[in-house]
Amino acid sequence: MRLNKLPIQVLDHGFVRLIEPWGKGEGKFPDYERGIIEAARQSTQGKFRGWRTDRKLLSTLYTGKHATPFEFAGMVVEVRAPIAVVREWHRHRTQAYNEMSARYAPLPDLKYTPSLDRLLEVNTPDRNKQAGNVGGVELTPARAMSWLRLLEQAYTASEIAYRYGLKMGIAKEIARLPMPVGQYTQMRCQASLRNWLAFLTLRMDPRAQKEIRLYANAVGQIIEHTFPQTWALFQEQP
Amino acid sequence: MRLNKLPIQVLDHGFVRLIEPWGKGEGKFPDYERGIIEAARQSTQGKFRGWRTDRKLLSTLYTGKHATPFEFAGMVVEVRAPIAVVREWHRHRTQAYNEMSARYAPLPDLKYTPSLDRLLEVNTPDRNKQAGNVGGVELTPARAMSWLRLLEQAYTASEIAYRYGLKMGIAKEIARLPMPVGQYTQMRCQASLRNWLAFLTLRMDPRAQKEIRLYANAVGQIIEHTFPQTWALFQEQP
Amino acid sequence: MRLNKLPIQVLDHGFVRLIEPWGKGEGKFPDYERGIIEAARQSTQGKFRGWRTDRKLLSTLYTGKHATPFEFAGMVVEVRAPIAVVREWHRHRTQAYNEMSARYAPLPDLKYTPSLDRLLEVNTPDRNKQAGNVGGVELTPARAMSWLRLLEQAYTASEIAYRYGLKMGIAKEIARLPMPVGQYTQMRCQASLRNWLAFLTLRMDPRAQKEIRLYANAVGQIIEHTFPQTWALFQEQP
Amino acid sequence: MRLNKLPIQVLDHGFVRLIEPWGKGEGKFPDYERGIIEAARQSTQGKFRGWRTDRKLLSTLYTGKHATPFEFAGMVVEVRAPIAVVREWHRHRTQAYNEMSARYAPLPDLKYTPSLDRLLEVNTPDRNKQAGNVGGVELTPARAMSWLRLLEQAYTASEIAYRYGLKMGIAKEIARLPMPVGQYTQMRCQASLRNWLAFLTLRMDPRAQKEIRLYANAVGQIIEHTFPQTWALFQEQP
Numbered sequence: 001m002r003l004n005k006l007p008i009q010v011l012d013h014g015f016v017r018l019i020e021p022w023g024k025g026e027g028k029f030p031d032y033e034r035g036i037i038e039a040a041r042q043s044t045q046g047k048f049r050g051w052r053t054d055r056k057l058l059s060t061l062y063t064g065k066h067a068t069p070f071e072f073a074g075m076v077v078e079v080r081a082p083i084a085v086v087r088e089w090h091r092h093r094t095q096a097y098n099e100m101s102a103r104y105a106p107l108p109d110l111k112y113t114p115s116l117d118r119l120l121e122v123n124t125p126d127r128n129k130q131a132g133n134v135g136g137v138e139l140t141p142a143r144a145m146s147w148l149r150l151l152e153q154a155y156t157a158s159e160i161a162y163r164y165g166l167k168m169g170i171a172k173e174i175a176r177l178p179m180p181v182g183q184y185t186q187m188r189c190q191a192s193l194r195n196w197l198a199f200l201t202l203r204m205d206p207r208a209q210k211e212i213r214l215y216a217n218a219v220g221q222i223i224e225h226t227f228p229q230t231w232a233l234f235q236e237q238p
Numbered sequence: 239m240r241l242n243k244l245p246i247q248v249l250d251h252g253f254v255r256l257i258e259p260w261g262k263g264e265g266k267f268p269d270y271e272r273g274i275i276e277a278a279r280q281s282t283q284g285k286f287r288g289w290r291t292d293r294k295l296l297s298t299l300y301t302g303k304h305a306t307p308f309e310f311a312g313m314v315v316e317v318r319a320p321i322a323v324v325r326e327w328h329r330h331r332t333q334a335y336n337e338m339s340a341r342y343a344p345l346p347d348l349k350y351t352p353s354l355d356r357l358l359e360v361n362t363p364d365r366n367k368q369a370g371n372v373g374g375v376e377l378t379p380a381r382a383m384s385w386l387r388l389l390e391q392a393y394t395a396s397e398i399a400y401r402y403g404l405k406m407g408i409a410k411e412i413a414r415l416p417m418p419v420g421q422y423t424q425m426r427c428q429a430s431l432r433n434w435l436a437f438l439t440l441r442m443d444p445r446a447q448k449e450i451r452l453y454a455n456a457v458g459q460i461i462e463h464t465f466p467q468t469w470a471l472f473q474e475q476p
Numbered sequence: 477m478r479l480n481k482l483p484i485q486v487l488d489h490g491f492v493r494l495i496e497p498w499g500k501g502e503g504k505f506p507d508y509e510r511g512i513i514e515a516a517r518q519s520t521q522g523k524f525r526g527w528r529t530d531r532k533l534l535s536t537l538y539t540g541k542h543a544t545p546f547e548f549a550g551m552v553v554e555v556r557a558p559i560a561v562v563r564e565w566h567r568h569r570t571q572a573y574n575e576m577s578a579r580y581a582p583l584p585d586l587k588y589t590p591s592l593d594r595l596l597e598v599n600t601p602d603r604n605k606q607a608g609n610v611g612g613v614e615l616t617p618a619r620a621m622s623w624l625r626l627l628e629q630a631y632t633a634s635e636i637a638y639r640y641g642l643k644m645g646i647a648k649e650i651a652r653l654p655m656p657v658g659q660y661t662q663m664r665c666q667a668s669l670r671n672w673l674a675f676l677t678l679r680m681d682p683r684a685q686k687e688i689r690l691y692a693n694a695v696g697q698i699i700e701h702t703f704p705q706t707w708a709l710f711q712e713q714p
Numbered sequence: 715m716r717l718n719k720l721p722i723q724v725l726d727h728g729f730v731r732l733i734e735p736w737g738k739g740e741g742k743f744p745d746y747e748r749g750i751i752e753a754a755r756q757s758t759q760g761k762f763r764g765w766r767t768d769r770k771l772l773s774t775l776y777t778g779k780h781a782t783p784f785e786f787a788g789m790v791v792e793v794r795a796p797i798a799v800v801r802e803w804h805r806h807r808t809q810a811y812n813e814m815s816a817r818y819a820p821l822p823d824l825k826y827t828p829s830l831d832r833l834l835e836v837n838t839p840d841r842n843k844q845a846g847n848v849g850g851v852e853l854t855p856a857r858a859m860s861w862l863r864l865l866e867q868a869y870t871a872s873e874i875a876y877r878y879g880l881k882m883g884i885a886k887e888i889a890r891l892p893m894p895v896g897q898y899t900q901m902r903c904q905a906s907l908r909n910w911l912a913f914l915t916l917r918m919d920p921r922a923q924k925e926i927r928l929y930a931n932a933v934g935q936i937i938e939h940t941f942p943q944t945w946a947l948f949q950e951q952p
Binding site for chain 4: 558559560563566567569570573579588590594595597613614615619620622623626627629630631632633634636637640641643644645646647649650652653654655656657658685686687
């Protein structure tokens with residue numbers, strides 16, 4: 001298996017990228033689900049027996065909710081996402097995070113501008129109620145376009161205050177105050193496969209907010225490629 | 239002991255407020271450190287012996303880094319703080335959080351505007367290097383004042399985009415994109431005393447960012463009043 | 477509501493006992509599920525509205541798997557159980573534990589002797605396969621009785637080695653080596669309601685080992701009495 | 715660097731063995747501390763710059779207690795240890811465990827018999843008070859020898875009850891009740907480097923119980939070889 005470490009594009013400027021998977025166990029070859037089987041075989045004092053036999057064991061573990069063996073594989077990814085998305089992401093307390101800090105480096109001028117389609121989705125009948133509009137006015141494409149101009153103006157005003165602040169000697173941690181939650185930030189995330197699946201269960205759910213759902217889907221693609229047998233089980237029973 | 243549940247003001251619009259402490263153990267009276275002693279006495283199969291004797295045990299536990307008994311007391315607080323502060327706070331993965339959500343309720347028009355003094359602190363000689371300015375220009379009061387005007391303009395532009403978006407039927411989760419990290423939000427936090435102290439050790443530290451330090455100090459005041467003997471030990475050896 | 481703090485007997489010498497619940501939130505009265513509602517209302521910036529209205533919210537939270545509000549209530553219990561049971565219990569890493577220590581106090585001479593009925597259960601057709609016998613011999617009451625005598629002999633030999641060791645000056649931590657996993661030990665456990673329910677989901681399951689299942693049932697009785705509305709939801713959808 | 719995966723012997727029948735380290739980050743070569751640096755550089759949006767430069771960063775991270783980057787490396791080990799030791803080990807709730815189960819496989823007849831030297835250590839003047847004898851009698855070599863015979867008798871009685879139980883069809887989970895805490899068991903443990911170091915800080919401490927200290931030392935040897943630069947920092951400031 002060759003690892004695909006190319007970034008998967010998400011939204012207008014975001015991405016998710018595999019940095020490092022682990023879970024080879026004692027095996028020499030990059031087969032990142034073997035560590036799960038080896039950990040489970042610890043219970044029975046057995047050995048890895050080859051995937052023909054062990055695929056059945058993996059399935060038994062997964063469907064029987066024996067979750068701990070899935071803590072013996074995991075991965076590190078890199079993510080670029082709007083602050084609003086990262087805020088939701090960080091509520092998952094079983095991942096490790098290291099995020100870029102406006103205290104150390106100036107934030108890049110990258111801000112999330114939703115597409116017109118995304119704005120108009122709210123009018124589709126199956127829309128999430130949480131996301132519903134509050135004004136009672138129907139959102140027309142013309143209105144959506146004019147809102148995008150207001151968004152652009154707000155983004156520009158933030159950027160001006162931020163850049164001017166840095167130049168004039170305002171402390172970096174203060175200068176960032178006007179930065180919008182649409183601003184992109186970047187982080188590394190590390191978790192065991194068990195915890196990645198728990199993240200996906202919540203964030204690939206249709207009730208999850210759309211933006212984080214797109215990121216969860218990208219994480220899912222990486223897991224599909226890196227941990228294919230676990231992924232197949234997860235697809236059957238999320 | 240009467241519990242003081244008045245909010246402690248922090249920054250221009252923020253506060254920390256005690257909601258509920260626990261740690262009484264089997265005792266009837268609201269003495270919220272007794273649970274720590276009772277848990278520790280589980281090891282020796284002894285009983286609570288009255289504070290004259292047990293203060294010494296508490297001190298032995300604390301200085302000897304026997305941390306688990308301090309997981310048998312804890313508290314819930316309510317916090318209103320700028321998003322930038324809450325972002326740092328949420329990195330503590332041993333607390334439970336429930337935060338107001340822009341998906342359910344419109345955000346209040348409360349934004350953090352630092353005082354002139356706060357802006358000029360960066361010029362004091364013992365300033366934190368991380369917070370240092372990047373422009374190499376000396377920050378004068380006049381420049382600081384003019385930056386505050388830019389901040390105000392950015393805040394206003396954000397608020398306009400946000401309110402207009404809600405009115406026009408933009409989904410609430412999208413309409414919030416222009417909101418600055420200086421925007422106030424509100425949450426409840428729950429943790430054991432052990433984990434509150436770990437939070438304070440990191441966030442009351444002079445190297446911590448000033449704004450979260452002020453919040454940590456307010457949490458400290460509540461702990462001082464609610465768990466006075468543990469607080470005294472923490473003061474001696476943070 | 478009056479709290480029932482009487483120990484619930486489990487096995488021949490064990491018990492589970494409520495020490496301290498919490499979750500009153502801002503309320504004055506001992507209603508330990510109010511903190512859950514108040515935490516959830518933080519999201520919508522609403523207030524507790526009385527149980528007639530809020531019971532519906534609790535149900536929405538529970539069935540919609542909004543788990544964090546259930547981290548705003550919790551309890552401490554005291555448990556006496558065989559080491560074998562406590563070993564399984566400690567695999568739950570979201571509880572806090574303080575256990576009696578053979579390094580500090582001599583272990584009481586209390587050992588778990590299963591009843592004849594318990595021994596013969598293994599012969600019932602719906603028995604858990606994991607628990608199946610390995611000898612291929614049918615377990616008769618006579619054989620079970622003779623095994624109980626062997627168990628008693630082993631228990632006695634352990635106790636003799638332990639007590640004699642302590643008397644002769646063998647270090648307490650070494651003297652305990654012969655102690656069987658049927659030996660009773662005692663501990664306090666603390667967790668949020670969310671984590672107690674996760675514990676029950678796994679340990680009240682028919683596939684769980686019988687002895688820990690009996691303890692989980694006792695914890696369930698305490699939750700039923702202390703957090704009755706959450707318990708009702710848990711019964712419908714564990 | 716060649717990984718040394720040979721088991722390190724501990725006590726009479728135990729060992730610790732490296733199964734799989736991780737922390738290479740984006741690097742191709744097995745240098746398992748690079749992931750730490752790459753994660754930290756995420757904050758400043760910099761890159762790995764080669765160890766000459768980055769050793770200084772690692773030291774700054776470590777001494778400044780910036781702990782999260784050390785969650786971007788980790789390892790899986792396999793351990794065989796007496797139940798008494800594993801009981802202490804499992805109190806560390808930040809590791810993942812998979813242990814052999816007496817429900818699935820018969821326990822091997824391996825029990826910990828302390829050496830005469832170990833028994834007599836308790837008489838050395840700097841002995842840990844916790845470990846002190848309770849009988850007030852001086853432990854002579856002759857008494858220690860006679861205790862070892864009692865231990866052997868208890869071990870034998872346990873083994874007889876266990877084996878006979880399995881043969882007669884007693885459920886495996888019940889048949890193990892006489893097994894002593896000196897019985898060996900086996901497990902895999904997984905944790906991030908941050909959490910391994912926290913484990914070592916507590917368990918390499920002179921106040922830790924001797925047996926688990928020997929295991930911690932073996933884990934330390936593996937870390938020294940696999941994460942040499944972090945180990946050097948840990949040695950200076952545990």
